[in-house]
Each structure stands twice: as structure tokens, then as C-alpha cells.
Amino acid sequence: MNNVSGKMPVKADKVLLKGGRILDPAIQMDDVTDILVVDGTIQHIGSSGDASFDGLQIDCQRKLIVPGLMDMHVHLREPGKEDAETIASGCAAAMAGGFTAVCCMPNTNPVIDDRSHVEFIKERSEGFLVDVHPFGAVTKGQQGEELTEMGDMIEAGAVGFSDDGYPVRNAVILRRALEYAKMFGHPVIDHCEDLSLSEGGVMNEGFVSTVLGMRGIPSISEDVHVARDILVAEYTGGPLHIAHVSTQGSVRLIREAKTRGVKISAETCPHYLVMIDEAVRSFDTNTKMKPPLRTEEDRQALLEGLKDGTIDVIASDHAPHTIEYKQTEYDAAAFGILGLETALGLLMTHIVGKDVLNIGQLIEKVAIHPRHILNLPENRIEQGRQANLSIIDPELSWTVDKRKNVSKSKNTPFDGWELKGRGVGVLNNGQIYLLP
Amino acid sequence: MKIKAELMDEQGIIRTLQRLTHEILERNRGIQDLVIVGIRNRGDVLAGRINNTIRDIEGETVSLGVLDITLYRDDFQRVTESPVVQQTDIPFDVTDKKVILVDDVLYTGRTIRAALDAIMDQGRPAMIQLAVLVDRGHRELPIKADYVGKNVPTAPGEEIQVKLKEVDGEDKVLLLVP
Amino acid sequence: MQLKSRHLLGLEGVTKKEIDHILDTAVSFKKVLERPIPKVPTLRGMTVVNLFFEASTRTRFSFELAEKRLSADSVNFSASTSSVLKGETLRDTVRNIEAMRIDFVVMRHSAAGAPHFVAECVDAAVINAGDGAHEHPTQALLDMMTLREKVGRLQGLHVVIVGDICHSRVARSNIHGLKTMGATVGLCGPETLLPREVEKMEVTVYPHIEDALAEADVLNILRIQLERQKGGLFPSLREYRALFGITRERLDRVGRSITIMHPGPMNRGVEIDSDVADGEYSVILDQVTNGVAVRMAVLYLLAGGRTKVEGADDE
Numbered sequence: 001m002n003n004v005s006g007k008m009p010v011k012a013d014k015v016l017l018k019g020g021r022i023l024d025p026a027i028q029m030d031d032v033t034d035i036l037v038v039d040g041t042i043q044h045i046g047s048s049g050d051a052s053f054d055g056l057q058i059d060c061q062r063k064l065i066v067p068g069l070m071d072m073h074v075h076l077r078e079p080g081k082e083d084a085e086t087i088a089s090g091c092a093a094a095m096a097g098g099f100t101a102v103c104c105m106p107n108t109n110p111v112i113d114d115r116s117h118v119e120f121i122k123e124r125s126e127g128f129l130v131d132v133h134p135f136g137a138v139t140k141g142q143q144g145e146e147l148t149e150m151g152d153m154i155e156a157g158a159v160g161f162s163d164d165g166y167p168v169r170n171a172v173i174l175r176r177a178l179e180y181a182k183m184f185g186h187p188v189i190d191h192c193e194d195l196s197l198s199e200g201g202v203m204n205e206g207f208v209s210t211v212l213g214m215r216g217i218p219s220i221s222e223d224v225h226v227a228r229d230i231l232v233a234e235y236t237g238g239p240l241h242i243a244h245v246s247t248q249g250s251v252r253l254i255r256e257a258k259t260r261g262v263k264i265s266a267e268t269c270p271h272y273l274v275m276i277d278e279a280v281r282s283f284d285t286n287t288k289m290k291p292p293l294r295t296e297e298d299r300q301a302l303l304e305g306l307k308d309g310t311i312d313v314i315a316s317d318h319a320p321h322t323i324e325y326k327q328t329e330y331d332a333a334a335f336g337i338l339g340l341e342t343a344l345g346l347l348m349t350h351i352v353g354k355d356v357l358n359i360g361q362l363i364e365k366v367a368i369h370p371r372h373i374l375n376l377p378e379n380r381i382e383q384g385r386q387a388n389l390s391i392i393d394p395e396l397s398w399t400v401d402k403r404k405n406v407s408k409s410k411n412t413p414f415d416g417w418e419l420k421g422r423g424v425g426v427l428n429n430g431q432i433y434l435l436p
Numbered sequence: 437m438k439i440k441a442e443l444m445d446e447q448g449i450i451r452t453l454q455r456l457t458h459e460i461l462e463r464n465r466g467i468q469d470l471v472i473v474g475i476r477n478r479g480d481v482l483a484g485r486i487n488n489t490i491r492d493i494e495g496e497t498v499s500l501g502v503l504d505i506t507l508y509r510d511d512f513q514r515v516t517e518s519p520v521v522q523q524t525d526i527p528f529d530v531t532d533k534k535v536i537l538v539d540d541v542l543y544t545g546r547t548i549r550a551a552l553d554a555i556m557d558q559g560r561p562a563m564i565q566l567a568v569l570v571d572r573g574h575r576e577l578p579i580k581a582d583y584v585g586k587n588v589p590t591a592p593g594e595e596i597q598v599k600l601k602e603v604d605g606e607d608k609v610l611l612l613v614p
Numbered sequence: 615m616q617l618k619s620r621h622l623l624g625l626e627g628v629t630k631k632e633i634d635h636i637l638d639t640a641v642s643f644k645k646v647l648e649r650p651i652p653k654v655p656t657l658r659g660m661t662v663v664n665l666f667f668e669a670s671t672r673t674r675f676s677f678e679l680a681e682k683r684l685s686a687d688s689v690n691f692s693a694s695t696s697s698v699l700k701g702e703t704l705r706d707t708v709r710n711i712e713a714m715r716i717d718f719v720v721m722r723h724s725a726a727g728a729p730h731f732v733a734e735c736v737d738a739a740v741i742n743a744g745d746g747a748h749e750h751p752t753q754a755l756l757d758m759m760t761l762r763e764k765v766g767r768l769q770g771l772h773v774v775i776v777g778d779i780c781h782s783r784v785a786r787s788n789i790h791g792l793k794t795m796g797a798t799v800g801l802c803g804p805e806t807l808l809p810r811e812v813e814k815m816e817v818t819v820y821p822h823i824e825d826a827l828a829e830a831d832v833l834n835i836l837r838i839q840l841e842r843q844k845g846g847l848f849p850s851l852r853e854y855r856a857l858f859g860i861t862r863e864r865l866d867r868v869g870r871s872i873t874i875m876h877p878g879p880m881n882r883g884v885e886i887d888s889d890v891a892d893g894e895y896s897v898i899l900d901q902v903t904n905g906v907a908v909r910m911a912v913l914y915l916l917a918g919g920r921t922k923v924e925g926a927d928d929e
Binding site for chain 1: 626704705723724725726727728730731745746747748749781782783786809810811812814815
């Protein structure tokens with residue numbers, strides 16, 4: 001775009017975004033006009049005329065300007081696995097993906113299960129353009145036995161609780177966690193998996209796993225756990241968010257629960273929307289994650305779920321791994337793939353304009369609903385508010401090239417994919433980043 | 437490749453094989469302990485014809501075998517695909533026998549070298565003699581034919597093509613040039 | 615004729631022409647094995663590594679014999695898979711092999727896709743000797759060679775595979791190979807040992823052994839492993855035998871001859887009774903003999919073109 005672009009964001013006192021289509025579904029705004037940002041605040045929305053501008057002027061013609069996107073399911077790997085990713089590199093990947101905020105999962109080493117660990121994350125991300133909102137663990141050490149000091153962690157900046165990587169195994173622990181979390185209004189995010197049903201599995205159980213002779217993870221291992229969680233949430237009235245929904249069974253259960261009035265929310269990931277278990281036939285370990293890629297029927301159910309609002313959020317479940325954990329035979333490979341840098345591109349290419357979601361609805365799923373579910377202040381494109389914006393070029397054709405990854409890791413199945421639509425810049429915390 | 441000359445016609449082949457058969461019987465003093473092994477893909481046909489002529493002369497045939505030398509070739513490392521392996525069928529013991537090896541054309545001698553190895557893996561013959569329809573020279577190994585139908589001096593780029601009724605529909609020996 | 619792939623990783627996708635060619639070649643090699651000197655110099659100078667991550671006496675023995683009969687140099691490498699090491703073992707092993715001049719890797723591993731992974735990392739030709747429950751192509755090839763030889767045909771033959779289909783690479787390779795050759799396949803075993811949606815592989819699934827026997831021309835009887843019983847997949851070997859064991863009485867009730875196959879090793883008195891295994895319709899020992907011939911054929915056919923030097927075919 002201009003000489004501001006590079007790998008690092010820059011501080012910008014005065015920024016003029018000229019001629020972009022400003023889209024904020026929360027306030028029904030959809031206007032092609034200019035935005036003037038001064039010292040990180042939106043000073044003016046409207047035509048700025050042709051007068052010369054003494055700050056940073058960015059031509060946003062034919063681009064979208066939307067409330068900053070938030071990826072509410074990311075693994076930043078720090079502390080403990082800094083060779084795969086750090087908070088800094090993960091945030092850099094987030095910016096390259098068009099996000100201004102991420103929520104990081106606590107399954108690090110050590111686990112983020114008390115105030116000091118939450119503070120560590122906050123300190124490490126201080127001054128970044130990207131806001132890092134940590135999730136605290138539900139149980140100490142994610143061992144599934146004792147609840148963590150949720151109140152203390154919230155004070156330090158945690159916005160939710162999860163033992164992700166693992167399910168909350170005991171129903172009574174989930175019950176107590178939901179009851180306790182109710183006091184604070186921040187959700188418990190459960191990774192729904194019945195470990196006894198999924199044991200030993202490495203891919204979806206179905207025709208493909210039968211032909212490949214690989215141990216399968218049956219869809220019921222997710223459905224059974226989702227059903228349980230819904231009932232406990234209903235009983236307690238506690239704030240439950242279901243992570244990475246992958247099956248038609250889950251979608252059906254969540255839909256029925258919501259119809260009954262149960263207050264739950266749910267997310268799915270871009271990879272479940274664009275890939276199915278057939279991809280595993282190549283034995284590419286970048287098709288291995290949990291929950292696994294499912295069948296075409298499941299994929300269609302997820303798209304329906306997005307359309308009718310059953311699924312509130314799309315998050316990437318960005319899970320970096322070093323080569324050693326992926327360049328092996330399939331059984332031995334670690335579960336997880338990258339997501340931050342490809343999420344928006346995949347969604348713009350395969351979801352928007354494909355009779356699933358229009359662009360406004362997509363923005364709701366990736367910018368507005370996450371903040372609402374996490375009880376974070378609303379981020380609106382309004383005069384006087386803090387400028388927290390993502391700039392999207394919906395017409396940019398690009399090819400995913402993992403060698404150019406901003407993330408430290410390379411475990412993406414989308415290498416070589418041709419996409420149309422990309423986040424090309426973000427503004428937040430008085431800084432601006434533009435894609436080179 | 438185009439035809440430069442016809443070296444033998446149908447009658448020529450018949451007469452030559454007659455002579456070769458007589459020579460074989462003369463040198464070996466009859467058919468005692470004699471066996472014939474023809475090398476695919478035309479040596480085996482010639483071997484069969486020689487055996488029929490033996491019957492005409494001596495009143496009975498001798499044991500007849502067919503040898504495929506594909507597995508014994510020395511150029512296996514140089515080919516771009518595995519050559520088709522055909523059946524070797526030697527339904528008798530060669531040990532202590534006089535083996536008449538029959539091939540259509542003798543050139544570098546490598547096929548015969550392979551055939552010798554193959555026969556030795558079958559047993560321990562008393563003697564191996566070689567009969568060929570055409571010897572075109574250019575030996576690369578110290579191999580000599582005991583019975584030769586016709587000596588034909590050739591240049592390296594040329595080719596001797598032996599056509600036999602049983603395989604090619606006609607009996608002819610041709611000299612081809614590039 | 616060249617096989618399409620420079621490896622043999624499975625029978626899925628291998629054409630009828632290729633299988634016919636392999637089996638025809640194997641017949642020639644079987645003759646070599648019957649001679650006083652059962653050896654040919656064809657693969658002299660070539661090196662084969664038998665990389666076995668799972669213990670296997672018989673398959674490795676069969677391959678070793680095939681390699682030596684072809685005059686190749688045969689080297690054994692037994693390694694254990696340790697999931698704790700997260701696959702480092704396989705990757706490092708493969709790199710060590712690359713550093714030596716190896717022409718073939720014959721590989722058995724507990725993970726599906728492991729030979730495919732190795733094939734991407736080495737120049738050698740890879741032969742899959744069994745990867746998890748995925749494929750065991752040379753076993754299916756020797757099974758088909760035996761049927762061609764003893765029954766006379768594959769086209770239109772109905773072969774029923776009995777036993778633990780879920781964990782069987784022999785079953786999967788046979789399904790692919792037999793279907794390609796025009797045979798039909800049936801499966802019979804406890805429901806807990808049948809893989810999900812297996813009917814989609816275009817096979818007939820028989821819940822009861824009697825129904826399977828009524829239609830089978832051939833039975834391929836799989837070994838039932840004690841570990842499966844320990845894993846709770848069926849209650850006892852006794853019950854397995856009662857429901858699915860191939861006994862003389864069951865076969866006599868059918869009233870016609872059924873060819874009996876078993877990949878070995880057998881649990882006599884469990885999946886198969888001794889008088890069936892040793893009976894007149896059993897071709898189990900022929901399977902073993904043909905195993906060496908088939909493996910020789912596969913090595914031979916994959917060896918052609920290993921060195922891409924332009925060489926004239928001399929006479």
C-alpha cells in the first residue's frame with residue numbers, strides 16, 4: 001500500500017483511511033466514506049475533502065473497514081513451547097491474518113491457572129497492536145480436579161475459562177465451574193470429547209478410516225459430551241461456550257437447546273467448513289487435528305448452523321507445532337494446524353457469497369459475537385471511540401505460501417491454496433500494521 | 437531400418453538346418469546322451485526343427501528344452517524397465533548330458549554367456565556345444581559357435597533379422613541397415 | 615512392462631494388467647524355486663533393507679529368501695516404535711538409510727501410511743510389508759496367485775474373508791486386489807470387529823457364518839488375536855469359535871468343496887480346526903510357497919529402471 005508496510009506495526013498519530021466501505025453490522029453502518037483517526041481515537045467519519053493531509057493517508061478504495069476481528073481460540077504456546085510460537089510471533093501472525101485481538105488457550109507449560117500466569121501473558125503482550133485476552137484453566141493444571149481461582153484471574157485480565165486440549169471430564173466439575181463462572185459473566189469454554197469413545201483415534205471414524213485402516217474418532221465422542229454439557233448448562237444457568245464444533249449431531253443438539261432457551265454459545269473453525277476426512281487419504285499430517293475433519297454431511301450441517309445462527313462464532317484454533325511433531329507417520333504426529341493467517345482468506349473465499357453468510361454476517365461471527373460472549377466492551381466504529389479496525393481487501397487474489405508464514409511454525413494444510421480476500425491491515429492501540 | 441539384402445530364403449533355411457543337424461550327429465556320433473536346448477525367442481523354434489530332422493535321420497527325437505535368459509542378462513542395471521520374464525522349460529536333468537545350445541544369431545556372445553550360466557544352474561552337463569543359424573561377428577566375449585549356418589560379416593549399426601514361420605509367418609533371414 | 619508406481623505401497627489403485635503381470639512373473643520365479651539351484655543372479659549388486667518395526671518372523675523370512683534367491687544383498691533392521699519419541703525413530707532411521715546406497719526398503723510398521731512417509735524421503739523403492747491395518751499387498755498377491763493356480767481363475771470367484779476385519783491389512787489388500795481381478799468379496803465376523811461403513815467398499819457383509827459358507831467359493835480365514843479379546847471386542851475365544859470357527863462339521867453341511875486359505879500363523883482350534891487346515895481343500899502351504907515367488911516377482915519388477923543409464927540391449 002505505501003512505505004509503512006512491513007513486519008512490524010508502527011505508531012501513527014494521525015491516520016486517514018480514505019474511500020473505504022465502512023461496515024459495522026452492530027450499528028447497521030454500511031457507508032463508503034473516510035475515517036480520520038487521531039491518537040488512536042476515531043475523530044471523524046465522513047468525507048475529508050481533498051485537502052492535503054499531514055499524517056498517514058491510506059487509500060482504502062474498494063476495501064472494507066470493519067470492527068477489529070477477534071480470534072477467540074488460539075494457542076500461543078508461550079510459556080513452554082516457544083520454538084513453535086511465542087506471544088509475539090502469534091500476534092504478528094494475527095495481524096497478518098487481519099485480527100486485532102486474540103484469546104489464548106491456557107494449555108501451555110506451565111498451565112495458565114492462576115493470577116501470576118495471567119499477568120505473565122498480559123505483560124508479554126503489553127504495548128502490542130493486538131490485544132491478547134487470556135483464558136484461564138478451569139481446573140488447576142488442567143487436571144480436572146480442583147477449580148482455579150477464577151475471580152483472581154479475571155481481575156488480572158482473563159476473559160474466560162477452558163481446559164482446552166482436554167474436555168472437562170467430570171460433570172460435577174463442569175457444574176461447579178459453570179455455577180462459579182456465573183458470578184463473573186465470563187464463559188466456560190469446553191472442548192467436547194468423550195475420551196473413552198475417542199481413545200486411540202487419529203481421524204474421523206467413517207468410510208475413509210475404514211479404507212485406510214486407521215483408528216477412528218467417532219462423531220458420538222463429541223455429541224455425547226455436547227449433550228451432557230448442554231444439560232448441565234441448562235440446569236445451572238451457567239455461561240457455556242462450546243469450542244470447535246465439528247459434527248452434525250452437535251449442531252442439532254445446540255440448535256434444539258437454543259430453541260428451548262438454554263443460554264449457550266458455540267464456535268466452529270474454518271477448516272471444518274472447507275475440508276472433510278477424504279483429505280486424510282494423502283496421509284498429510286497437516287490434516288490431523290482434534291476434533292478431526294469429518295464427513296461432507298457434517299460440513300453441510302455446520303454451514304447450516306452458521307446460517308441459522310446455531311453457531312455464533314468462527315475461530316481458528318490456531319495450533320502451531322514444530323516440524324518434529326508433524327514430519328512423522330500419521331499415528332505419531334501431533335494434533336493441530338495453524339489458522340490465524342488463513343482464516344479470513346478461507347472464509348472470504350468459501351463462505352461469503354456462497355449462500356452461507358454475507359459479509360456483514362461474517363463480521364458478526366468474527367468480530368462482534370466473540371466480544372459479546374466474552375463480556376468484553378463493544379467495539380463500534382463510531383466517532384469518539386477507540387479505533388480498533390481491520391481493513392479487508394475482498395478482491396485480492398493470493399496463494400497461501402507457508403514459506404512466507406509469519407508464524408514460527410509451518411503446519412498448515414492450505415499451502416498452495418488460491419484464495420480471494422485477505423486482511424490487509426489493522427489499527428489498534430494507536431498503532432497501524434499494513435500487509436507488505 | 438531398411439532391408440539391404442535377403443541372406444536366406446525358405447529353402448535356404450531348410451537346407452542349412454539339415455546340414456547343421458548332420459554335423460551335430462556326425463560330431464557326436466549319434467544321439468546317445470544328446471539333448472537340445474533352444475534360447476527364446478527363435479532359438480527354441482530352430483531347436484524344435486533340428487529335433488524333427490534328427491527324428492527323420494535317426495528314427496527318434498532327443499529331449500528338447502526351452503531357455504529364457506532374461507534373469508541372467510548382464511545388462512539388467514542398464515535397462516529402463518524390467519524385461520518380461522518368460523518360461524524356462526527344461527523338463528529333464530542336464531547332468532552328464534551333451535547339451536546342444538541353439539540360437540538364431542550369434543553377435544556379442546553375451547546371450548550365450550547368460551545361457552551358459554542358466555544351464556549350469558540346472559545341473560552339470562558333460563559338454564555344451566553351440567549351434568547358430570547366423571554368426572555376424574563382433575564378439576565381445578571369448579565365445580565360439582561349434583556349428584554355424586552362415587557367416588555374415590556386418591557393420592555395427594546393421595541388424596540381422598531372422599523370420600521363422602512359427603513366429604513371424606514366413607521363413608527368411610534379412611540384413612537390415614539404418 | 616513397467617509397473618506404474620516405483621513403489622508397492624498397496625493394491626488400491628493397482629490395475630488388473632499390473633496384477634496379471636506380477637502374477638505371471640511370479641509363476642516363472644516359482645519354477646526357479648523348484649530347481650536344484652533355486653537362485654538367479656538378476657539382482658546381484660542391489661541392496662535391500664528389511665525394515666521391520668513390528669515383529670514378524672514369517673513375512674520377513676519370506677522376503678529375505680526372495681531377496682537372496684535373486685542374489686541381492688539383504689540387510690535386516692529391526693526397530694521398535696516408541697510413541698514417546700514421537701516418531702523421531704522413523705525419521706532418523708530413514709535418513710540413515712538414505713546415507714547408504716540402498717535400492718529397496720521392505721517395510722513393516724504399525725502405523726498406516728508409514729511406508730508412504732518413507733517413500734517421500736528416500737530414493738529407494740519401497741515395498742510395504744504391512745502398515746498398521748491399512749495394506750499388505752504382497753500377501754494379497756500371493757493369495758491371488760494361489761487361487762489362480764489351485765482354483766484356476768479369479769474372475770467371478772466369491773471369496774469370503776472371515777474374522778477380525780477391522781484390524782486386518784490382509785483383508786483390505788485382498789478386497790482391493792480381488793475386486794480389481796473380477797472376483798467378489800464377502801466379509802464375516804463379529805459386529806464389533808467389522809469396520810464402520812465397510813459395505814461401501816462394495817462387499818457383502820454376512821452376519822452369520824452359515825450364510826457366508828452358503829455362498830463362498832473360497833474362505834480366507836484370519837487369525838483372531840488374543841489382544842482383541844482383551845480389548846473387550848468380543849467376550850472369549852470360546853464364543854468366537856462357537857459362532858465363527860471353521861470346523862469340519864460346518865463345511866460338511868455346505869455339501870460342496872470350499873477352498874480354505876489362511877495367512878498364518880494359525881490358532882488351531884479357534885478360528886480354524888486342524889482337520890480343516892490340513893484337509894484336502896486347504897491351500898495354506900501353497901500360499902507360503904507362493905509368497906517367496908510373488909516377492910521375487912515384485913522385487914524384480916520394481917528393480918527395472920533403478921539405474922537410469924542409457925544402455926543398448928545387446929544380443
